[in-house]
Amino acid sequence: MTTTTASPIELLIEGGPPPNGRFGPYGGRFAPETLTSILDRLEEKTEHLFADAEFMTALEAELADFVGRPTPLTPAPALGSRWGAEVYLKREDLCHTGAHKINNAIGQALIARELGVERIVAETGAGQHGVATAAASARVGLPCTIFMGAIDARRQRPNLERMRLLGAEVILVEAGDQTLRAAIDEAFRAWVADPAGTYYLLGSVVGPHPYPWLVRQLQAVIGREARRQTISAAGDLPDVAVACVGGGSNAIGLFHGFIADSDVELLGIEAGGGGRPGESHSATLGAGTTGVLHGAMSALLQDEHGQILETHSIAPGLDYPGVGPEHALLRDLGRATYESVTDDEAIDALNECGSQEGILPALESSHALAGARRWAGSHPGGRIVVGLSGRGDKDLQIINGEVPHD
Numbered sequence: 001m002t003t004t005t006a007s008p009i010e011l012l013i014e015g016g017p018p019p020n021g022r023f024g025p026y027g028g029r030f031a032p033e034t035l036t037s038i039l040d041r042l043e044e045k046t047e048h049l050f051a052d053a054e055f056m057t058a059l060e061a062e063l064a065d066f067v068g069r070p071t072p073l074t075p076a077p078a079l080g081s082r083w084g085a086e087v088y089l090k091r092e093d094l095c096h097t098g099a100h101k102i103n104n105a106i107g108q109a110l111i112a113r114e115l116g117v118e119r120i121v122a123e124t125g126a127g128q129h130g131v132a133t134a135a136a137s138a139r140v141g142l143p144c145t146i147f148m149g150a151i152d153a154r155r156q157r158p159n160l161e162r163m164r165l166l167g168a169e170v171i172l173v174e175a176g177d178q179t180l181r182a183a184i185d186e187a188f189r190a191w192v193a194d195p196a197g198t199y200y201l202l203g204s205v206v207g208p209h210p211y212p213w214l215v216r217q218l219q220a221v222i223g224r225e226a227r228r229q230t231i232s233a234a235g236d237l238p239d240v241a242v243a244c245v246g247g248g249s250n251a252i253g254l255f256h257g258f259i260a261d262s263d264v265e266l267l268g269i270e271a272g273g274g275g276r277p278g279e280s281h282s283a284t285l286g287a288g289t290t291g292v293l294h295g296a297m298s299a300l301l302q303d304e305h306g307q308i309l310e311t312h313s314i315a316p317g318l319d320y321p322g323v324g325p326e327h328a329l330l331r332d333l334g335r336a337t338y339e340s341v342t343d344d345e346a347i348d349a350l351n352e353c354g355s356q357e358g359i360l361p362a363l364e365s366s367h368a369l370a371g372a373r374r375w376a377g378s379h380p381g382g383r384i385v386v387g388l389s390g391r392g393d394k395d396l397q398i399i400n401g402e403v404p405h406d
């Protein structure tokens with residue numbers, strides 16, 4: 001028995017479930033009583049499976065053979081010479097279904113199968129998490145039901161069709177705001193109605209404990225690979241790792257590879273929206289206050305009465321009023337910093353990466369690129385790893401102004 005207490009950062013590095021389900025003052029479990037035993041069982045089972053060689057071998061096989069890992073770390077010399085930096089792109093856009101979300105979806109689908117549930121439920125906003133969940137559920141042989149707001153479904157028709165072709169039942173939610181928030185309510189209701197037979201597959205490092213920890217452990221593969229690949233390509237660690245932050249899963253996954261390397265800066269980029277004072281945005285860590293949303297305490301965008309504020313981003317995956325509790329802790333500890341870039345800056349970065357490197361990034365990932373370019377401006381010659389969370393093909397209609405993005 002050791003009597004020294006681990007520091008908050010040491011606890012994060014260890015990788016086990018956070019004590020009491022808390023990241024400092026954040027996280028926790030603000031969920032109905034009926035779910036307590038289900039969430040306890042999920043934590044217990046997951047901790048057991050993550051330590052089980054047979055399960056981990058099966059997970060690694062799926063990551064290699066189904067997802068396509070390891071994803072490359074691509075040097076970006078054209079961006080580097082324009083920015084005056086050494087730039088590497090961690091290519092999650094090359095994952096099956098086009099983004100990092102499948103790392104989490106396949107991991108949780110395997111856990112669901114081990115739990116012996118009869119079906120998977122999930123919600124989706126723009127459809128990316130729904131597509132990843134549909135693909136992962138089909139892969140492990142479990143039926144899945146995806147709840148999607150009716151307005152979102154009209155805006156994201158191709159993703160709706162993709163989910164159905166992947167065998168998912170998609171339920172369009174006509175209630176409430178008919179977007180992500182209403183879809184979350186309905187998915188939650190379906191879960192509470194049959195918690196033992198249903199697995200709720202959450203798409204980011206948010207929600208009640210153990211999800212923020214569980215999803216982080218599944219996305220940490222991004223950072224593990226990126227660290228090894230940067231050392232192999234550059235002979236040393238990067239000066240900074242940069243990623244976009246919606247719920248925060250691709251960022252926490254990248255950051256965890258470097259969290260013990262105190263010389264490596266961690267920079268999260270939130271969506272600044274239109275960027276003018278008084279306009280809505282999704283810069284939760286930069287502008288939010290502490291409160292409870294979707295089962296956890298974290299930073300969130302709310303008014304003085306606790307009403308959730310309207311958010312906006314041109315990137316559908318960043319348009320969320322909350323953020324993962326671990327990011328709020330990393331911010332408070334000063335281990336990571338968070339900035340925001342505007343819609344226009346993200347579009348510029350998308351054009352630059354597409355035309356200069358031959359890689360079309362997602363609008364979300366373009367926020368990380370714009371943030372990296374800004375960082376390079378004040379750190380000449382610096383070595384940068386950018387988390388390229390997804391590919392931009394899904395965003396063509398938004399970029400061309402064919403669908404409203406708010």
Ligand SMILES: *Cc1c(COP(=O)(O)O)cnc(C)c1O
Pocket residue numbers: 099100101128203204205244245246247248249250251317318362364365389390391
């Ligand atoms: C969903 C999504 C995001 C935002 O989610 P995080 O949990 O913050 O990673 C970022 N990039 C892409 C491509 C996405 O699809």
